[in-house]
Amino acid sequence: MSWWRRLLGQDTGDVDPRVPIRFDAGGWTPNRRATGAREWTDALGNVLRLEIETEPAPYLAAATDLSALREWCRRNAAQRDGGIVSVDVVEVDGRQALQIIEKFERRPTYDYEGTLIVPLRDRHCRFVVRAREQGRTGMREAVITGHLVSSGELDLSSMLAAGSARDGAPIPGWFSDPYDPAYEGRTLRSLADDPRVDGLFPDHPLSQVRMALVKLRASIEFDDVDETERGPTLTFASAGEERRSGREMSAVAVGTLLLQGGRVVDAQTILEESLKRHVPNAGGEPARVAMEWQLLGLAHELQGHLDQAEAAFEASATGFAASLGERHLRTAQAINSRARILISRKDADAAEPLFRFSLEVFESGPAETSDAAVAWNGLGLVHIAREQYEEAVGCFERAVDIFERANGPAFPDTATALRNMALAWKRLGDLERMAEAWQRAEDVERAAQRRRPGIG
The missing domain is CATH 1.25.40.10 (Tetratricopeptide repeat domain)
Known part of the structure; x- marks a missing residue:
């Protein structure tokens, strides 16, 4: 019986359903076994889902270069009424994989979803981490907005003059596509989503998603998969989400926040x-x-x-x-x-x-x-x-x-x-x-x- 069927618990024998994929599941509790997937939850209510798709990873055919890859991810997010926060080509257990972080507006808060797609020859597996803002909402956004306004990096004067600040209109310069400042489609990534300040807001859902993805990337192992199962790869590399994007807070703003937060x-x-x-x-x-x-x-x-x-x-x-x-x-x-x-x-x-x-x-x-x-x-x-x-x-x-x-x-x-x-x-x-x-x-x-x- 194929390894991916055993992984999903479809074997009637005594094979551990987590084998041959292993990862650090510390903090995650098995939730339920869905058709074609397994799910876990953590103490904050975040969800981790592992899916096996019996077809090649679709982005491999869609992406001829880095711009095309990001555009493919933008379209997919937009179809679900969301926007991209980051798109990266990463390494998982020696294999090239795609990491996507998406953001969805769920007024008055946002939901975040991080996905690792790992190609395996003629199929692929997907690790999906979902987190939503709970309790006091908007603290990260409020702190960073106030900081940037006081430092002059955000200007509210045009909104106040037009009265639009009371109409729920976005602050000029607040939302921007992470890679193309001129992009005019749906953009939900904000200055507050800068990964450099995650450590100041560890309970924020975006911080939780990023930390979970880092932990997964470091711990995933494909024990039983031979070299022929490694799957195809892209011929180009990503710049990495930790590097500069099209619109971000200045080092002065980030450095000041980190110093104030004791980091x-x-x-x-x-x-x-x-x-x-x-x-x-x-x-x-x-x-x-x-x-x-x-x-x-x-x-x-x-x-x-x-x-x-x-x-x-x-x-x-x-x-x-x-x-x-x-x-x-x-x-x-x-x-x-x-x-x-x-x-x-x-x-x-x-x-x-x-x-x-x-x-x-x-x-x-x-x-x-x-x-x-x-x-x-x-x-x-x-x-x-x-x-x-x-x-x-x-x-x-x-x-x-x-x-x-x-x-x-x-x-x-x-x-x-x-x-x-x-x-x-x-x-x-x-x-x-x-x-x-x-x-x-x-x-x-x-x-x-x-x-x-x-x-x-």
Whole structure:
């Protein structure tokens, strides 16, 4: 009896129906045995379906190149009132396979479906993962929309002017075909579907589908299938869904989200990859490149990579100075960040002029900001390094005052300045004031913890 019949449990003997296809079924519970298929479900209600089709994989005849393959997938999704999120040629147990992720509108939410099609000579098998949004809907979309609007990557002004924002019309630039920005057919892939932010929203159905497909690709084995069953292959390769598509969030937007979500290593990877692409075209968007350097410096700083952080902040300051001017706010912010690294490395002499320059720029603006407070805190640390403790206390007091007026009483950086102030009072021998500053710092940290928002 053929192996695919045994797989589907159509053998009356004692053969395990999962053989000869094996895969990691951890987290999946057998659901039911359908005609020509097997199904499993997980704790979130997602469905995994394995089908065996006794005919060649249809995409092999339809696709003469990558564009034709994507168009074939677009048509199939459109026939089911959906759109493609990604189309990739992947490897499954040494075999070439097709991976498709599709999206279907089910107001007020979306359903997602990921499919692996593995050709096997004159037949093929299909692994299909289906997931739908449940509970609180739209959190991923809401977080990313707000982030992109605040960063200027999405513009709602035209919608607000026309009143269309109240009519349920899509935000301009929100939906786009993943591979052809000019495509005018049905498109459901949005900026929020960017795979680089899946880790921030692990319970989102799209994240669940992608994770399930990764697990399947890594674990599927065809134990009993000989070489003649491997099936035909395409003569071209896919670019891979992790690479740049026709429309995506910038590395600045993704990097900022990842840093805010505590995924520092992921942010570093995204920013470094983007900066490598900018090397041949550094003059294209110099201010954005400089911002990527700034965020990369922060990622290195959070990991304690001080040498790399200083180099990134220096590159950022150089880029902002060249594109925006030496006394621009962005330039001063990058210089201030570099000075902060220098003081962390105990180089007070190099840090002081940078703090003073950036502070002069910050205080020349219309209002004091947290940037000025950071510079005052840095100057306080310079004074501590020189054992000038009374001067240090004065700087920390300025920093705390600005932090509180600019950000309210529950701002984490206020606690940092207060702890530095406590150290200065200790060195001056005033233990009462030291204890008072330390207690204020703890109160601020508790208040900040209660107000801290979450992503996802």
